[in-house]
Amino acid sequence: MSWAAHELESYFIQGHTKARISYIAVLLGCLLPDLFTKLPVYGLHIGNLTFIKASFPAKYHRGWPGVGLTHSLLFGLLVALILLAVTKNRAWFLGLLIGACAHVLTDTFDSVGTMLFFPFTTQHYSTDMWAYASQAGRYGDAAAYYSSLGGLWDFFWLCLALSGFKVFNRDFFFTEVVTADPAWGWMRRKFRMSDRAMLAAYRSFFIYGACRIFAWFLWARFLNPHRGKQYLDWSWGGPGWVQKVSFPAADWGVWLGNTARGIVGCTIAVWLIWRFIGRRLWARAG
């Protein structure tokens, strides 16, 4: 999983998408796959007791059976269509769809990866760049992530977000972001938000995402009590000191068969959904 990339990718998308999209929807889309599913990955800790913790966090989070379906391309499309039906707003539909797909694709870089073409195949797609280690608990996972290429991956996303620096400008916010999304006007009226508060709310996830990288890195490398054993390892698939979880295919033949079935199934499903539902909702929306 990516610890800060999901907060930062929303700004990169906002800065590099030509279509009119809602920033809030992009952010929601980027957070959507983990929004209601993350708690059991690490469990809820009260004192020495742990509640609602998944017995096999990787399987629960990314696999099937589990909530791994939230990390599939079709899930993003279905939620975006529900949003299009409810809000009748194309900017929200596009924003959520792009954001959710970005999250799913970003998560393919760890060792567990995501079931991109679920439900047509439960094949996990992964580049194995760093070790998925949520079974080590929140702090064990943080130490593993920021001792591996995962930390560099977050930094790469920080650079990408900064590459479209205009998105953080006051003028860009009030002329592009606010005008593309009626939710900002609603928030201003409902909560009596000043221009400063709205701008701070817009920029807040970038500041939070960027600071999160440095704060967790500082903790993992300088404050972590196990930092001696949990050394920095920027090898592919590292760090070597953590037990890595992955769900690889039995062989390349199986992988190719699953992928072909997934691509064909997803293409047909998307075409049918768009033909009979999406097109009408899109035409009805403004």
Next chain:
Amino acid sequence: MNERRAEFISYGVACVILVVGGAIFRTPILNWINGPAIVIATVCLLTPWLMKRGRGKDPE
């Protein structure tokens, strides 16, 4: 002190709180509700205070 400068300092303070506080306290600060809330609260509270303080010291 003008508004832009006061805002810039406020964002800087928010960054320091998140990085230093986050490294020490971790999850209570570094979560997707409290983290952004700290940024918004810092900017909205500190900017007017800095501007007011700047005006107070202005000899004119």
